[in-house]
Amino acid sequence: MELRVPRRRGAQEPVASFLRDPNTGRIYRRGRLLGTGAFGRCYKLTDMSTNRVFALKVVPRGRLSGLDQWGKRGPPSRRQVEREIELHSQLRHRNVVGFHGHFADRDNVYLVLEYCSRKSLAHVLKARKTLTEPEVRYYLRGIVAGLQYLHQQGIIHRDLKLSNFFITKNMEVKVGDLGLATKVGPGGHCHGGLCGTPNYLAPEVVSRKGHSFRSDIWALGCIMYTALTGFPPFKASPLPEMYRNIRDAHYPVPAHLSPNARRLIARLLAPNPADRPSLDQVLEDDFFTQGFTPDQLPPRSCHTAPIFTIPQPL
Numbered sequence: 001m002e003l004r005v006p007r008r009r010g011a012q013e014p015v016a017s018f019l020r021d022p023n024t025g026r027i028y029r030r031g032r033l034l035g036t037g038a039f040g041r042c043y044k045l046t047d048m049s050t051n052r053v054f055a056l057k058v059v060p061r062g063r064l065s066g067l068d069q070w071g072k073r074g075p076p077s078r079r080q081v082e083r084e085i086e087l088h089s090q091l092r093h094r095n096v097v098g099f100h101g102h103f104a105d106r107d108n109v110y111l112v113l114e115y116c117s118r119k120s121l122a123h124v125l126k127a128r129k130t131l132t133e134p135e136v137r138y139y140l141r142g143i144v145a146g147l148q149y150l151h152q153q154g155i156i157h158r159d160l161k162l163s164n165f166f167i168t169k170n171m172e173v174k175v176g177d178l179g180l181a182t183k184v185g186p187g188g189h190c191h192g193g194l195c196g197t198p199n200y201l202a203p204e205v206v207s208r209k210g211h212s213f214r215s216d217i218w219a220l221g222c223i224m225y226t227a228l229t230g231f232p233p234f235k236a237s238p239l240p241e242m243y244r245n246i247r248d249a250h251y252p253v254p255a256h257l258s259p260n261a262r263r264l265i266a267r268l269l270a271p272n273p274a275d276r277p278s279l280d281q282v283l284e285d286d287f288f289t290q291g292f293t294p295d296q297l298p299p300r301s302c303h304t305a306p307i308f309t310i311p312q313p314l
């Protein structure tokens with residue numbers, strides 16, 4: 001008979017130092033706290049038999065059953081975490097965060113994910129303030145590849161943002177956090193109730209017409225704008241003004257952007273979803289075809305602007 005000490009409201013059970021995945025028998029050692037998200041805590045995790053390192057996402061069950069013991073709705077519902085596992089466990093692509101397993105015990109649900117030692121594009125932008133256009137082409141190329149794969153699997157991400165683009169030791173960019181993702185319905189749209197607030201809301205989402213693949217394309221426009229300028233296109237307060245700006249696609253166009261960058265941002269931030277380019281058309285845009293894209297980025301570009309020696313045609 002285990003004595004469970006009732007914990008302070010909202011307190012979470014400490015995560016054990018060693019965890020065993022009953023599905024595979026693998027034993028992991030829990031490492032340092034990597035951070036916390038809306039869902040719970042994340043830790044570095046080492047597989048004791050292979051010494052491979054992973055990122056562990058811990059979602060407390062106490063808050064999963066929809067309403068917790070105080071009748072409050074916990075942030076992630078059980079259904080949402082189960083959807084995340086159901087969707088993410090089927091995926092395998094070099095630009096999508098690797099999913100390496102999941103299991104649960106009395107207190108938590110555990111997701112074993114790919115360790116991305118350079119954290120996310122949000123961290124890079126925080127250190128750099130803005131990115132150069134070649135770097136934006138480099139990162140967008142990886143993000144678009146990962147997103148093409150998700151869309152081909154019928155999945156809309158619905159929460160594309162800088163902190164969901166993870167960067168590995170060798171500077172590969174990986175789309176992650178499928179906590180708000182969903183399989184698209186027959187018409188290519190989904191009206192599934194959205195619990196959790198995506199970061200870059202598209203006009204059709206603001207006017208509650210539901211998400212489609214093109215809502216993810218709108219988010220790419222917000223991401224490109226933010227990476228090049230250092231601030232998001234729609235960040236007004238009060239909220240109703242921000243929603244009006246989104247619906248009218250009204251955003252300040254910084255003069256220092258190249259004409260190609262301004263034109264692609266305008267195409268991505270088209271108020272009407274049907275006017276936005278497909279992912280293939282994004283890669284065919286002048287911004288990509290008429291600009292230099294490095295094959296790889298030096299790790300120091302995470303904190304210092306890189307100098308590209310662009311190969312000139314002989």
Ligand SMILES: CC[C@@H]1C(=O)N(C)c2cnc(-c3ccc[nH]3)nc2N1C1CCCC1
Pocket residue numbers: 034035036037042043055056057097113114115116117118119166176177
């Ligand atoms: C595990 C959750 C999330 C994530 O989904 N991944 C893939 C990830 C990978 N490496 C890292 C990571 C490696 C070194 C630092 N962070 N972090 C990841 N996170 C962060 C943790 C805190 C907030 C989101």
